Amino acid sequence: MNQKGQTATAYLFLTPFLVVLAVFFCFAFLRTIYYSFTDFNLFDPPKLIGLKPYTDVLGDSSFRRALANSLLFAVITTTLQTVLSLLMAVALNRKIRGLSFFRAAWYMPSITSSVVITLIFLWLFQQQGVINYLITQLQSVWPLILTFALILIAVQVIQVLWEKSRKLPVGSFDPALLAASALIALFVTWGLSAAGVVTAHEVVDTVSRPGQITPFLYQYFADKWLSIGGVQIISVPLMVIIFMNTFTTIPTLMLFFLAGLQNIPTALYEATEIDGATPFQQLINVTVPMLRPVSFYVITVGLIGTLQMFDQVAVIGNAAPTDTLITLAYYVYANTFKSGVAPVYMASAAAIILAIITLLLVTVQRRFISPDAV
Numbered sequence: 001m002n003q004k005g006q007t008a009t010a011y012l013f014l015t016p017f018l019v020v021l022a023v024f025f026c027f028a029f030l031r032t033i034y035y036s037f038t039d040f041n042l043f044d045p046p047k048l049i050g051l052k053p054y055t056d057v058l059g060d061s062s063f064r065r066a067l068a069n070s071l072l073f074a075v076i077t078t079t080l081q082t083v084l085s086l087l088m089a090v091a092l093n094r095k096i097r098g099l100s101f102f103r104a105a106w107y108m109p110s111i112t113s114s115v116v117i118t119l120i121f122l123w124l125f126q127q128q129g130v131i132n133y134l135i136t137q138l139q140s141v142w143p144l145i146l147t148f149a150l151i152l153i154a155v156q157v158i159q160v161l162w163e164k165s166r167k168l169p170v171g172s173f174d175p176a177l178l179a180a181s182a183l184i185a186l187f188v189t190w191g192l193s194a195a196g197v198v199t200a201h202e203v204v205d206t207v208s209r210p211g212q213i214t215p216f217l218y219q220y221f222a223d224k225w226l227s228i229g230g231v232q233i234i235s236v237p238l239m240v241i242i243f244m245n246t247f248t249t250i251p252t253l254m255l256f257f258l259a260g261l262q263n264i265p266t267a268l269y270e271a272t273e274i275d276g277a278t279p280f281q282q283l284i285n286v287t288v289p290m291l292r293p294v295s296f297y298v299i300t301v302g303l304i305g306t307l308q309m310f311d312q313v314a315v316i317g318n319a320a321p322t323d324t325l326i327t328l329a330y331y332v333y334a335n336t337f338k339s340g341v342a343p344v345y346m347a348s349a350a351a352i353i354l355a356i357i358t359l360l361l362v363t364v365q366r367r368f369i370s371p372d373a374v
Helices: 003-035 052-058 061-092 099-111 114-125 130-140 142-165 175-194 236-261 266-274 279-290 292-307 311-319 328-336 344-366
Strands: 225-228 231-235
Touching (some): 003 344, 052 061, 052 344, 061 099, 061 231, 061 236, 061 279, 061 328, 061 344, 099 236, 114 311, 130 142, 225 236, 231 236, 236 292, 236 311, 266 279, 292 344, 311 328
C-alpha cells in the first residue's frame, strides 16, 4: 500500500474518535466559552454581558470554598496515590508466593463501581458505623494492649542485652527474639487478665465510671473542620473522600508503575547491591529516576482526575453539609441543573476557570521532570 493509501486508512480508523471529539469536546467547550460571557439561564436567549459572570463567580463564597476544596483534594490525593501506588508496585514486583493472587486482589477496587464504594464508605463512617464500633472496641481492650506492648518491649530489651553480653551478633528487632518476646508477653498478659490485675473496659450506654467507657459516636459527615489559626483548612468529610479516592485509584496507577518496573534492567540493581546499597537507596537512586516518564503520566492523570472529582460528592449529597464537600465540578453541576432559573452563565465561567487551573497545574508539575524524560 502506498503512502496516500496508508494515510487514508489511518484517517478512516480515526474518524469515529474525531467525530466524538468534535461534538462532545470541541463544540461543547466553545459553547461553554460563549455562555461564560452571557446571561444564559437555559430558558431565555443568551445575551452578551462581558466579564460579569466571572466577577459573579469569584464573588460567590460557594465558589471560593469549592476552589479551595478542589485544590486541596487534588494536591493531597495525587501525592498520596502516586507514592502509595509506587510502593505497592515495587512490593508486587518482587518474586513472592501468591503474586498473581495479590495483584488481582489489589486491582479489585478499580473495577468496582465508585458509587458502590462510596455507599460502603458511607456505611463505614456513619455515626454508628463500623469505624466507630472498631474504635470503641479498641478503647475497651486498650489496657490489655498497653500491657502486652510494655511486656513485649521489656522482654525484648532483656533478651537483646543478654545475647550481646554473650558477644553474639544480634539486632534490636531480631525476628527470632521478637517472636519469643511476643509469646512471653501474650502469656503474661493472659495471666494478668485471668487474675483480674488488668482487665478490659466495660462498654456502657450511660455515663461512664472508672473502668467503663461509652461508645465512640464520632460524626464524620458533619460540619467539622481542621483549622489553623481559626482558618478552616480542610473538612473531616473531605478527608474521608480523600481516603476513599486514594483507595480506589491506587490499583490502576500501580499497574502503570508495574509496567515501568519491567523495563528497568536488573543489572542496575545488581550493581547497586555489589556497592552495598540498601533497598531504600535502590528505590531512591534507581527506581524513582528510571520511572520518571511513568511518574509524569501518573501525576498528570491524577491531577486531572482529582480536579474533576464529582461522583463521590454527588452520591454523599445531603449526608454532609455542602461547604464541607463541594468541588468545582459539583459547583458547575449544581448551577447548571439548579431548580428554577439556573445560572448557567456562572456554571460556564466556573467550568472555564476549572479548565485553566487544570492546565496550569499540569504545566507546573511538568517543570519538576526533566524534558528528556517526557
